[in-house]
Structure formats: C-alpha cells, structure tokens
Amino acid sequence: MRKLLVVIGCILFSSILLFAQVDIPDRSLLHKTEERYFPHHLSEVLYEDSLHLFDAQKYIIDMWVDIPNDTIWAQFKGIVESKSDTLTALKVHFIGLTIDSILVRGSKTTFSRPDTHLVINLPYAIPSGDTVSYTVFYHGEPIVGGGVFGGGLTINDTITYVDCEPYGAKRWLPIYDRPSDKAYLETTIHVPSGYKVISNGTLVDSTVTGGWWYFHWQENHTIANYLIVFAASNQFATLRDTFNYQTYTMPIYHWVSREDSALAATKFVRTADMLGWFSDTYGLYPFIDEKYSHVGTPIGGAMEDQTNTFFNLDLNWGSDWDWVVAHELAHQWWGDWVTCGTWKDIWLNEGFATFSEAHYYWHRDGEQAYHNYMRIYIMNYYINHEPYPPYSIYDPDVLFSVVTYEKGAAVLHMLRHIIGDSLFFESLRQYGITYAEGSAVTSEFTAKVEEVSGMDLFWFFDEWVYKPGHPEYEYGWWYDSLAADSFRVNLQVSQVQSHSWGVPTYVMPIDIFIPESGGDTLKTVINDSLDYQEFTFYTNSSPTNLMFDPGNWVLKEATEVAPGVKEKGSYTRGTNLSIFPNPARTSVSISFSLKNNKPFDIYIFDITGREVNRFSDRKGKTVWNLNDRRGERVGKGIYFIQCKRGDTALATSKVVIL
Ligand SMILES: [Zn+2]
The missing domain is CATH 1.10.390.10 (Neutral Protease Domain 2)
Known part of the structure; x- marks a missing residue:
C-alpha cells in the first residue's frame, strides 16, 4: 500500500x-516479481522456429519423482504430425537431465543435443500429414534456471512443483518449447507414499497404496507447453466448491497446505461468482467439463496453469485478493x-x-x-x-x-x-x-x-499497440458571450509528449463535458489528432467549467493551462539542454535552465531504462563524473540524461560514454 x-x-x-x-x-x-527481458534480438529464436516442421498432437508423460533424492525417472512420448515431406529429424528443446534412450515407432534411434536442443533422427522422411511418435527415456536432477530461460521442476520435501512461463518447459520435458503448438496431454506422476499429485485436466486413475503412489491426469483440451504442470505435496488439504452454470456443474478445488486452508477458504470464496461473470461476458468457461482450482505453491506470484492456477499464498496480495484471483481465472x-x-x-x-x-x-x-x-x-x-x-x-x-x-x-x-x-x-x-x-x-x-x-x-x-508511450495533453479554454443566450467556447489542445522513441501524435476521440449556468451540460467529443489543435462549441448559457475526458477513457496525462498558448514549444521541453562533450570519456557537463531559475532534477538512465544516477535540485550547470550512485564508473555505451521537474520530463538527451 x-x-x-x-x-x-x-x-x-x-x-x-x-x-x-x-x-x-x-x-x-x-x-512475476522479476522482470524477464525478452530476447527478441536472439537469432536463435528465429532459427529454431524455421525448423519447426511438425504439429504436436499429444504428449504422454510417465514420471517417477524420487523426492528424497531430488531425482526423476521419466518416459515422455510425443505424437506429432509431419508438416513437410522432408521431415527426417525432429528438433525439440531439452536442457540438462540424462537421456537413456529414444524410441521412434518402437525402435531405438540416434540423437544429438546441440545447446538447448534435442535432435531426434527419424528412420526415413515422414511424409506430410503422417504422424510419428518419439519416446524419450531420461533421468536426473532437474535444474531450475533463472532469468528469461528459467523455470522448470523444483523438488522439495513438502512441495514439488513446476513453473515454466515462458521458456522453462524444456527443463523437465523434451518438447517444442514455443507457445503456439498445442497438444492433448496425459500425465502420470509416481511419488513416494503420502504425497498427493495435482495436474492439468481431470484425475482419471490413481493408486494410493504401497511404497509408490501414482496419479494419472488427463487434459482433453489442447494445452500450450508452458502451462503443463504438476504439484506434489504431503501436506495438501482439499477445499471443494461447485460452479453451477446453466445446465453445467463443475468442481472447484483449492489444494493448499493445511495451515493455509482457512486463508484459502476466505480469499478464494468468490471463484464461482467470477466463473459465472466471465462465462456471461467472454463465453462459457473453456474447461467446464474438467475443473478449476488453486494450488498452493511457492512460486514468485501466481501462474495461470491450465485448469489450475498455481498461487503463492504467502505473498502480500493485500486485504482483498479478488483482483489477482480474477486475473488468473x-x-x-x-x-x-x-x-x-x-x-x-x-x-x-x-x-x-x-x-x-x-x-x-x-x-x-x-x-x-x-x-x-x-x-x-x-x-x-x-x-x-x-x-x-x-x-x-x-x-x-x-x-x-x-x-x-x-x-x-x-x-x-x-x-x-x-x-x-x-x-x-x-x-x-x-x-x-x-x-x-x-x-x-x-x-x-x-x-x-x-x-x-x-x-x-x-x-x-x-x-x-505498435508504438510506445502515451499522450500528454495540455488544454486551455475560454468563452465569448455572443448574445444573452449564445456563448462560444474555445478549446485549445496541445500534445506535449516527446516524440522521441517513436512516441506518436495520438489520434483520439476525447469526451468534453461543458456544464452551463442554466443547468444543462453540453456533452461532445473532439477528435484530437495534431500536436496543436483548436475546437469551438456553442452553449445557450454561460459555461461554468470544461471537463476534459471526464470518464477517464483515455490513457493519458492532462493538465489545464491558461489559454493562449498557440503551439508546442512555448514550454521549456527539450529546448535548451546541452551536453558536452559527447561522446565523453572522463566527465560530462550538463547545462539546462528553467524560467525564473527554478530548480530541477537530473536523471541518468542506461539503455534499458534503468536509473544509474540522479542529481536533485539543480540549477544551471552540473558535471557528471560518469559514476553511478555507488560511486563506480559506468560501463561504455549509450546513456540518457533527463531533466525533470516533479514527475514532468522537460528535456532528454542521449550521451555516448567511451
Ligand atoms: Zn497474468
């Protein structure tokens, strides 16, 4: 708060x-707590996608999870349809874990493992439209990665769980690790006695006797690889609710640790109400023939795994959790x-x-x-x-x-x-x-x-969607009395946002409300499309106010200013900031000034937008010795120097540090 x-x-x-x-x-x-940088600059991504010559149909997972020894023994079967007559190898993703053997159509085959890939050689080219299956036998201790290629399977004594978005599936499954190729799924997980396993879809079979228990789940709706999960715990309590909608009845479960069950009963209480509202407005809940559940897992937030959201109940979600429960649902x-x-x-x-x-x-x-x-x-x-x-x-x-x-x-x-x-x-x-x-x-x-x-x-x-930023409007207005019952309202609108970085001049309809002394309110819309634009309206009694987007329909900043500003540039934005020398090796002299010699703040950002240093309450010239806030010299590269007053950016300039 x-x-x-x-x-x-x-x-x-x-x-x-x-x-x-x-x-x-x-x-x-x-x-997701940490921001994960999107590697769209990595040529590897395009290279992999260009070799995706098949369409995944179904995945069958059969996995033994030896929890005390942090080890899995697995058999993964992928059934795929060829999309090319030249399909002679299946290229999927796989990191870590030891492959014991791979079978294609029941026979052992050869394979290679270049970097994050697994290339499975096929005995002959599979014609387009034919299906082929590959079964990978593997074992080992799964390694959960960090950063954008992080995620995977975490094994702990009390809770074992999978968390994969966006690129973690390959850390526990030999799978084509992109979101677009979806498939049906069967998951059988064997665990030491005492553990309960939750996975996607519905539980079709289980055995809870003997030294090893197993749970066989089936997802009859296609699923994206990053949503395939399971969680195993010897501490799950089961809270059950029901979603009744039209002629449908569907179970809702909350599988959380016994100590969290009272909390879950309170915080997840409106799940069925949400299912109803979203079904009314978005269409019937897509997995109505299966379930919806919350599964208590210590992930970095909450994750919308298919038919079960994995949810960390220990985080501070505030007093009302409906926002995050609704988000994940x-x-x-x-x-x-x-x-x-x-x-x-x-x-x-x-x-x-x-x-x-x-x-x-x-x-x-x-x-x-x-x-x-x-x-x-x-x-x-x-x-x-x-x-x-x-x-x-x-x-x-x-x-x-x-x-x-x-x-x-x-x-x-x-x-x-x-x-x-x-x-x-x-x-x-x-x-x-x-x-x-x-x-x-x-x-x-x-x-x-x-x-x-x-x-x-x-x-x-x-x-x-395709351009960055948001509009910053400044508007001013006044009116002229034309007659006792005729008034002309003049509105001037400027878009004063910087157009650096491709921030556009916005074309937007904006609601304008003009309350009048006679009691009426003129409600109209302007179509603002230029950096500076004037609009005129007529009212029957004198206007008492002018409300600019009173419903807050536009993502914007808007400031009312005195009318008479005829064009952008009357302000100090970006007009008098000077940087010298540029490029710089030892220091940079930053000169900037405001009317009436008002103080301002200087921010230094790196290319990712991270603030590296800041100088507050400056006037005139400031020398930056190229150190960051900790006093260490910044690395070579492009930096941005921005002068701000309060939250308003007044001027920005790029500087190259050598
Ligand atoms: Zn989300």
Whole structure:
C-alpha cells in the first residue's frame, strides 16, 4: 500500500476513500516479481522456429519423482504430425537431465543435443500429414534456471512443483518449447507414499497404496507447453466448491497446505461468482467439463496453469485478493484457451487478464468501481511506472511489465469506449471462438475486432499497440458571450509528449463535458489528432467549467493551462539542454535552465531504462563524473540524461560514454 500511495499521492486520496475495499500493496507481484527481458534480438529464436516442421498432437508423460533424492525417472512420448515431406529429424528443446534412450515407432534411434536442443533422427522422411511418435527415456536432477530461460521442476520435501512461463518447459520435458503448438496431454506422476499429485485436466486413475503412489491426469483440451504442470505435496488439504452454470456443474478445488486452508477458504470464496461473470461476458468457461482450482505453491506470484492456477499464498496480495484471483481465472480464456501465438503477443494474455480485474469489480461493486480501479490501479499505475525509454506493447523489450499488463488493459478499456460495449464483448467472444484451443497473434485479434465492429481501427491499434508511450495533453479554454443566450467556447489542445522513441501524435476521440449556468451540460467529443489543435462549441448559457475526458477513457496525462498558448514549444521541453562533450570519456557537463531559475532534477538512465544516477535540485550547470550512485564508473555505451521537474520530463538527451 505504502509504495503505491507514495507514487500516486494525494491526488487520488479521495478516490481511494471511495474505493477503500480494494487494497493492492504491489501490483508488480503479477509481473512475476522479476522482470524477464525478452530476447527478441536472439537469432536463435528465429532459427529454431524455421525448423519447426511438425504439429504436436499429444504428449504422454510417465514420471517417477524420487523426492528424497531430488531425482526423476521419466518416459515422455510425443505424437506429432509431419508438416513437410522432408521431415527426417525432429528438433525439440531439452536442457540438462540424462537421456537413456529414444524410441521412434518402437525402435531405438540416434540423437544429438546441440545447446538447448534435442535432435531426434527419424528412420526415413515422414511424409506430410503422417504422424510419428518419439519416446524419450531420461533421468536426473532437474535444474531450475533463472532469468528469461528459467523455470522448470523444483523438488522439495513438502512441495514439488513446476513453473515454466515462458521458456522453462524444456527443463523437465523434451518438447517444442514455443507457445503456439498445442497438444492433448496425459500425465502420470509416481511419488513416494503420502504425497498427493495435482495436474492439468481431470484425475482419471490413481493408486494410493504401497511404497509408490501414482496419479494419472488427463487434459482433453489442447494445452500450450508452458502451462503443463504438476504439484506434489504431503501436506495438501482439499477445499471443494461447485460452479453451477446453466445446465453445467463443475468442481472447484483449492489444494493448499493445511495451515493455509482457512486463508484459502476466505480469499478464494468468490471463484464461482467470477466463473459465472466471465462465462456471461467472454463465453462459457473453456474447461467446464474438467475443473478449476488453486494450488498452493511457492512460486514468485501466481501462474495461470491450465485448469489450475498455481498461487503463492504467502505473498502480500493485500486485504482483498479478488483482483489477482480474477486475473488468473481470466487467463483460462485469454492465455490458456486462446494462447498468444508468440511471446511478442504476450499482451493478448496479460493485457486481457489485467483488464479482467477491473471487469470483475464492475460485476462485484458496480460500474463506478470498474472506473475507479481502471483509473487508479491500471492507468495511473502505468503512467507512474512507464519505462524509459518507452517501448511498444507488441514485441516488447520486457515480457512481463506495465507495458504488456497495465497499458495492454488500458487499450481494451479505450477500445470498449470507441466501439461500444456490445460490439466490444462480441469481438472478444468471436475472437475466443475463432481461436479456441489454438493460438492467435496480435494482427488476428485486431482483424477480428474490425470484422465484428465493421470499423477500420488501424489508426487505433497502430498508435497504441505498435508504438510506445502515451499522450500528454495540455488544454486551455475560454468563452465569448455572443448574445444573452449564445456563448462560444474555445478549446485549445496541445500534445506535449516527446516524440522521441517513436512516441506518436495520438489520434483520439476525447469526451468534453461543458456544464452551463442554466443547468444543462453540453456533452461532445473532439477528435484530437495534431500536436496543436483548436475546437469551438456553442452553449445557450454561460459555461461554468470544461471537463476534459471526464470518464477517464483515455490513457493519458492532462493538465489545464491558461489559454493562449498557440503551439508546442512555448514550454521549456527539450529546448535548451546541452551536453558536452559527447561522446565523453572522463566527465560530462550538463547545462539546462528553467524560467525564473527554478530548480530541477537530473536523471541518468542506461539503455534499458534503468536509473544509474540522479542529481536533485539543480540549477544551471552540473558535471557528471560518469559514476553511478555507488560511486563506480559506468560501463561504455549509450546513456540518457533527463531533466525533470516533479514527475514532468522537460528535456532528454542521449550521451555516448567511451
Ligand atoms: Zn497474468
């Protein structure tokens, strides 16, 4: 709570009072705690994808987990369909673990393991359309990695669990490790007696006698590799609930440690209500013939594994957990049922799930609760945490961040206002039906919205999804009395955001409300599309105010200024910052000034947007000796020097350090 309140401060104080029931200490818990950088610059990714010549049909996992010895013994069968007449080897991903043998169509075959891959040689070319199976026998101690290639299977005495998004599946399964190729799944896990195993889909068979127990789960809906999981614990308590919807009855389970069961009973109590609301608005819960569950696991946040969300109950989610419970549940539609086709499209998972947080509060607490949540916890949160330099939602620099989550959610919020609620939700439902149990990329989603709405929305998605940043409006207004019952209202709107980094001039419809002394309110819309633009309205009584986007439908900063500013450039933004020398080897002299000699702050950022140093309350010239905050010399490369006053960036310049 503290962290958020400090940032958004007292401006939002009144809104928080109105909406006191939601208390979110730190939204970044959802960003997987650590930000994982997206390696879209790695040529390896494209190389691998170009060799994907098959379509996975089904995976059959049979694994013995020797928990006391941290070791697995596994047999993994993949059934794939050839997509090429030249398919002579299957290239999948696999890291660590020892392969004992591989069978193809029942016969032992040769293989190689270049870096993170496993290349399985086929006895002859498999014609396109034919299926072939490979069975890998392997064992060893799984190694869980860190960073973007992290994740995998963690073995602990009390809780053993899998956590894979985005690239961790290859650390426990020999599998094509990309989100688009989905398959059916059967998982049999053998564990020492006393342990219970939870996995995707439904439990079809189990034996809980003897020294080793096994649990055989089956997922009859296709699943993406990063959502394949199991968890084993000797401490699971089972809390059961039911989702009744139309003619359907589906079990809801919460498998958590016995000591967490009272907490889970309280915090997950509205799961069935959420399933109903999302089924009403997004379409029937996709796994209605299976289950939905929460599984207590010590992961870095919560993870929407198919039919079961893995959830760390020990984290500080605030007093009201419905936002995160709704977020993960919504992923069952957006992420699991329809999976992002590539990681560049991750906002199709995360932006949709984040939007669903606010969408649930509309249902629970009413329309105003939706708007409060969207403004405070999504849009303002984004504005206050926008990375610098900014990057786009599509193909983002960082996979899990405010750009793909909060800005992604704001895009859907703006879209619903532009096309209207009925077309918006119909677009989502049609998008779901079209790509059900498959995957979709951004252009497929946007085409679906255009098809359903009948509108050309290229301008909207182009500026909001494919370009970075957000608009910063400054507006001023006045009115002229033309007659006793005729007044002309003049509005000037400037977009003062820097266009560095490809931040566009936004084309956006913006609601304008003008209350009048006679009691009426003129409600109109301007189509703002230039860096500076003027608009005129007429009223019958004198205007008492002008409200700029009063419903907060636009992700923006907006400041009312005195009218008369005719163009951008009247401000000090970027006009008088000078850096010398550039490139620099020993020090940089930074010169900048503001009107009336007001003080300002200087921030130094590295190329990833990380703040490396800061100088507060400066006037005139400051010399940076190229040290970071700890007094160590920064590395060679490109840095950004930004002058700010409060939260407003006034000028930014690039400097090269040699
Ligand atoms: Zn999510």
